[in-house]
Amino acid sequence: MATDxxxxxxxxxxxxxxxxxxxxxxxxxxxxxxDIAPGEFxxxxxxxxxxxxxxxxxxxxxxxDIEGTALVPRRRAxxxxxxxxxxxxKVWRNVLLGLPGRPERARAERALxxxxxxxxxxxxxxxxxxGEAQRAALARALVREPDLLLLDEPFGALDALTRIxxxxxxxxxxxxxxxxVLLVTHDVEEAVLLADRVLVMDGGRIAHEQPVGLDRPxxxxxxxxxxxxxxxxxRLGVDTAAAAA
Numbered sequence: 001m002a003t004d005x006x007x008x009x010x011x012x013x014x015x016x017x018x019x020x021x022x023x024x025x026x027x028x029x030x031x032x033x034x035d036i037a038p039g040e041f042x043x044x045x046x047x048x049x050x051x052x053x054x055x056x057x058x059x060x061x062x063x064x065d066i067e068g069t070a071l072v073p074r075r076r077a078x079x080x081x082x083x084x085x086x087x088x089x090k091v092w093r094n095v096l097l098g099l100p101g102r103p104e105r106a107r108a109e110r111a112l113x114x115x116x117x118x119x120x121x122x123x124x125x126x127x128x129x130x131g132e133a134q135r136a137a138l139a140r141a142l143v144r145e146p147d148l149l150l151l152d153e154p155f156g157a158l159d160a161l162t163r164i165x166x167x168x169x170x171x172x173x174x175x176x177x178x179x180x181v182l183l184v185t186h187d188v189e190e191a192v193l194l195a196d197r198v199l200v201m202d203g204g205r206i207a208h209e210q211p212v213g214l215d216r217p218x219x220x221x222x223x224x225x226x227x228x229x230x231x232x233x234x235r236l237g238v239d240t241a242a243a244a245a
Contacts, residue, residue, distance in 0.1 A: 013038045013148055013180035014059065018068035020204075021054055028054050030204030031068070038147070041174055041181045043191035045236060046201035052184045055201070056152050059182065073180075076148040077141035081156045083133040085125035092121045095140045103143075111139040115169060131162035135169070142173065149174070151183045155190070167193060171216070188232045192225060193218050200235045208235045 014036035021029040028051040036042050046052050057063040058070055060078040085094045095108035112118055115135040120128065128136060134154060141149060151170070155163045171194055174181050185191055191198045192212055200208035210232060214224055 012036055012071075013040070013073055014182070015071040016055075016059075016069065019055075019058070019070055020067040021051070021058065021063065021065070027204050029058075029066075032205050034199070034206060036148075036180050036182060038180055039178045041183070041194060041196045043183045043185055043195035043198045044201060045185065045188060045191055045198060045232065047236065048186075050201045051204050052201055053152055056150050056182065056184050059148070060150050073147035075144060075146050076150065077144040077146040078150040078152065079134075079137050079141045079154045081153040083125075083137035085128075085133060085136060087125050089125075090121075091117070091123055091125060091128070091136050094125060094136060095143050097140065099143070107143055108139070111143040112136070114142060114173065115139045129162075130158055131166060134158060134166060138170070138173070142177070146179050149177075149179050149181045151181065151185075153185055154183075156186070170194065175216075188229050188236070189220060191232070192228050193220070198228075198232060200232065208232075210235075 012035040014034065016032055016034040019029055019032040020027055032055065044052050044055070054063065056078070058066055059072050060076065061072075085091070086097065089097065092105055092108040092112065095111055096103045096105075109118065109121055112121055115138050117132060117135050117139065120132060120136075125133060125136070138154070154170075155166045158166055167190060183191070183194060192214075195212055198210045198212060199206050200210070210228065212228060214222065214228075218225060220226075
């Protein structure tokens with residue numbers, strides 16, 4: 001099997017062509033094609049097991065046993081649903097974890113300040129709330145100055161209010177940073193709220209592409225928002241008429 005993961009010199013931030021990933025002879029990703037423009041925010045929806053997280057892991061460089069081509073920036077970072085903080089390291093050291101050389105503490109402090117955790121630099125991870133831990137994980141991604149930020153259901157374990165705040169924070173950081181973002185999520189409302197373009201994955205391929213041409217900030221009470229949400233739910237096999245009854 002051939003793996004082709006390099007930084008593109010020009011053109012899209014991400015270019016995937018003919019990508020296939022199989023497990024025990026079954027193709028979870030099957031001849032997939034995908035482009036993401038520099039600075040574009042893309043959300044990826046799909047039923048459980050459709051290959052969303054597998055695709056994200058490939059783009060993150062965590063899975064190289066593939067066929068086809070996946071061109072990504074060298075500077076990329078990933079945040080998962082679980083913050084994965086090391087309990088024996090203080091928060092600022094967690095943010096710098098994995099960076100080459102001996103990065104200065106000030107670098108972590110700037111990233112933590114950006115996500116609203118400047119006052120929690122010196123604490124232990126066990127003292128953080130769920131939302132704070134997720135923001136620390138986001139700071140760990142941002143400190144790498146990524147051209148591509150990969151988010152694998154980063155808000156899935158948060159309560160409703162904390163989730164709304166985290167969504168707003170990610171939207172603000174994306175607009176400030178200008179990096180390309182690929183968000184894997186099960187939440188259709190979240191996808192429409194944040195993304196420039198929403199993709200639906202099915203059968204190991206991109207089965208549907210939905211541009212989101214709504215002004216920011218977006219309101220879920222906007223009839224156009226509701227129409228996009230309903231269209232995507234139908235693509236996911238949800239009977240919106242029955243759900244509303």
